[in-house]
Amino acid sequence: MPQHPAAPLPAPRSFTQPMAMELLTSDAAVPIDTTVGYDSRTPHALTITFHLLGEEPVVWCFDREMILTGSLRPTGDGEIRLRPDTDGGLLLLLGPSGQRAVVKCDQEALCRFVRETFVLVPQGTEDRHLDWGPLLASLRR
Template sequence: MSQSHAPSLPSPRVLTQPMAMDLLGPDTAVRIDTSAGYHSRDPHALSIAFHLLGEESVVWRLDREMVLAGSLRPTGEGEVHLAPAPDGKLLLRLGAVGHRATIRCDREELARFVRDTFVLVPQGTEERHIDWRPLLDSLRR
């Protein structure tokens, strides 16, 4: 019996970039070290890791197209909202109502990072980078 061979996946590609962001409070802003990340095996998403003192990093995964759209106009629903700020920054509201954090970052820096992800995995080719074998193997059990 011959087995069909799945097409080979492109080599995984990873991007990471440290970024400084501000956690906005009612009267103050607190600088938080963060890093943006991207892995081509999860081609639709980017991650933002908030490195908190004495704690494990908190990681949010965001749709990369949504981040670009949010840098131009308010977008999002549920626990993720993005909007350009009047000062040229980008505001990210993350979390459920009553437990939201508002983060301010450099809009162009984050948009540039997202554009770099589209160089690694162009829009429309994302599905070719996903390894479906683990899911298919689990369904066959």
């Protein structure tokens, strides 16, 4: 079967931004330093890295469209759920039921970051940024 040459992948691009968030407990809102990140090699996702005192950072991956949807109405399933807060914040409900952490962030700041990812990799063009070579090679074995 003839092989068609694949279009070259765009140069990978990434960016990060520090963002203050709060862990909501039954007693208080505890500030957490976080870094939001995006890498065009994983074009559908962004990461939020939680920098916890005395511990290794904890990284969660989020679908970028899910964040925009969660800013408007409750969304998500399983260990990641999002919903708008009554004061304009965005609540991230992370972890399994019964052990879920509730993290509050500035909805506008996070949505602005997500919109910047769509400038870098427009919606509908994500597949042009994925390197399918390793997967296809493993399927040929």
